[in-house]
Amino acid sequence: MSDTITTLPAGLATLERRTEIIKALIFEICAPLGRDSNNFVHLVDLAEAIGHDETNTSASQPGTAKLDxxxxxxxxxxxxxxxxxDExxxxxxxVAAISLVQKALISYPCKIVxxxxxxxxxxxxxxxxVQEYLPGEQLSLHFxxxxxxxxxxxLDxxxxxxxMIQSFQHGVEGFGGLGFDGKGGVVAGRSSLWxxxxxxxxxxxxxxxxxxQLELTQVTPLLDGWKGTGLQEWLQRFSTSGGFANLLAHTGDIQPTLVHGDFGAExxxxxxxxxxITGLLDFDFSHIASPADEYFYSFPSFCxxxxxxxxDEDLQLLRRYQTEGFPSxxxxxxxxxxxxxxxxxxxxQGALEKHHLASPKDIDNIAELADIYWFLLDVCPPFFNLPRWLARKTEEQKLAAKKAIGENLDRYVRR
Structure with missing residues (x-):
């Protein structure tokens, strides 16, 4: 019965056939788990326990544990x-990110990864x-x-x-996504997001x-390279003249830091x-970046x-408090x-201070890094190529969104 795990179908070309993977398991009940976002997530009740000595997959696959x-x-x-x-x-x-975070949280009283x-x-x-089922409900449903x-x-x-994650000495050299080397060790790799x-x-x-991002503007129909706006020429010049590189030169030395990339209530x-807390999930966007980067990807439900x-003015005030300190x-x-x-x-903010975390106000040049990050996102907003976003919007709404982003980029130009 070990083959039900180790030889799941490989050649699935269409979304409609994805359930064939699940059917390769011997199960009694299979149902959507309701934790979908960038994946289709299913809870499978196995018809019988299938974990025996001969079903240990960890010998051939890095990042895996024996199926007890x-x-x-x-x-x-x-x-x-x-x-x-990036498929x-x-x-x-x-899987590589999960492996690192498990080690980072080894002393946490509950196993939540x-x-x-x-x-x-x-x-x-x-x-x-195929991963462990963790009980619990999404914090976003209750917070x-x-x-x-x-x-x-x-929040505590x-x-x-x-x-524990941010201070973890992960041993990965360099920046980028995560992967495994030939010996099963975690190394820096190509970013799944970029x-x-x-x-x-x-x-x-x-x-x-x-x-x-500049390449993507050329193949994004809604943007068409920002043609006719003046932005196309400015962006290319900003890239080739060294203007963008000069911005990065002022951000200082940066310690490679493990970033979850979507650490939020969902x-x-x-x-x-x-x-x-019974679980921390979804490491699709995890990567190695700066201590500041987690604050650009995560914690929206916690402000x-x-x-x-x-x-807007409220968010600008929040940013000022985050980067300079909250008044008493x-x-x-x-x-x-x-x-x-x-x-x-x-x-x-109080929880960050209680646990002696480097909050935004403690990170050098975080305002400059935030400006650079959000500028990069505005060059070619990911949702402009996201099928489900495009399907929900009228042509007028799409053009209005493009106009708003273009105005943001104009503000960067004038700074």
């Missing part, structure tokens, strides 16, 4: 090829991971309804976990992302009764995402805010 004979539930994650993630590297990147039992990359078909003291309990745990890498420097990674599981320089007493503007939950923002 007591396991009767597994999660099958099938890559969604429309998620705009060739995304599964290996995720799922074991991986088997996996296959997407080079020959649809990528998949906004919690009382202040309960929110503080949850999140900050503790974040501290399809570039690896790099010896953080500046080199950001320069490659800029070049990649990817955290809790026990609703005890409010204990912990550092905004770009051209957001709430300001009058906080009382009238609509786009920022200041109570949560202060709770999150």
């Amino acid at each position: 004979s007591s396991v009767i539930k597994v999660v099958v994650r099938l890559s969604n090829p429309n998620a705009m993630i 060739e590297v995304r599964v290996e990147n995720e 799922p074991k991986v039992f088997a996996w296959q990359g997407s080079k020959h078909g649809l990528g998949w991971i 906004s309804d919690l009382q202040t003291d309960k929110k503080a309990v949850v 745990q999140v900050a503790e976990i974040f501290k 399809s570039v890498g690896p790099f010896s420097t953080h500046a080199g990674m950001y320069q490659a992302i800029f070049a990649k 990817n955290i599981l809790i026990d609703p009764g005890t409010l204990q 912990g995402l550092v905004p770009g320089p051209f957001e 007493a709430p300001s009058t503007r906080e009382a009238t805010s609509e786009s920022v939950d200041w109570e949560v923002a202060r709770l999150w």
